[in-house]
Amino acid sequence: MELTLAIAIGVLAASGVYLLLRPRTFQVIVGLSLVSYAVNLFILAMGRLRMDAAPILSGSDANPADYTDPVPQALVLTAIVIGFAMTALFLVVMLAARGVTGNDHVDGKGN
Numbered sequence: 001m002e003l004t005l006a007i008a009i010g011v012l013a014a015s016g017v018y019l020l021l022r023p024r025t026f027q028v029i030v031g032l033s034l035v036s037y038a039v040n041l042f043i044l045a046m047g048r049l050r051m052d053a054a055p056i057l058s059g060s061d062a063n064p065a066d067y068t069d070p071v072p073q074a075l076v077l078t079a080i081v082i083g084f085a086m087t088a089l090f091l092v093v094m095l096a097a098r099g100v101t102g103n104d105h106v107d108g109k110g111n
Contacts, residue, residue: 047072
């Protein structure tokens with residue numbers, strides 16, 4: 001499970017960085033989204049990979065190793081909402097820039 005998650009995070013991060021370095025704005029947006037997905041998976045994995053474990057301690061004598069940490073889950077949920085808002089804002093700015101310049105290249109030197 002850990003190896004699969006590590007490979008998924010690596011593939012998402014590598015694909016995102018590759019797309020971030022592309023000259024068109026849509027590819028940059030997709031790359032930014034992929035990098036944010038990779039970071040979200042990484043943060044979620046830091047809360048321990050536990051299957052069928054409750055996120056809340058149910059007693060004072062409970063063993064913390066039997067439970068999962070709820071803080072990374074809350075951080076990832078917040079990051080997802082912020083990522084959607086950031087992507088929407090970036091798309092609006094991209095459309096405005098395309099209307100002004102007539103192309104969608106990041107450096108403004110497109111055909």
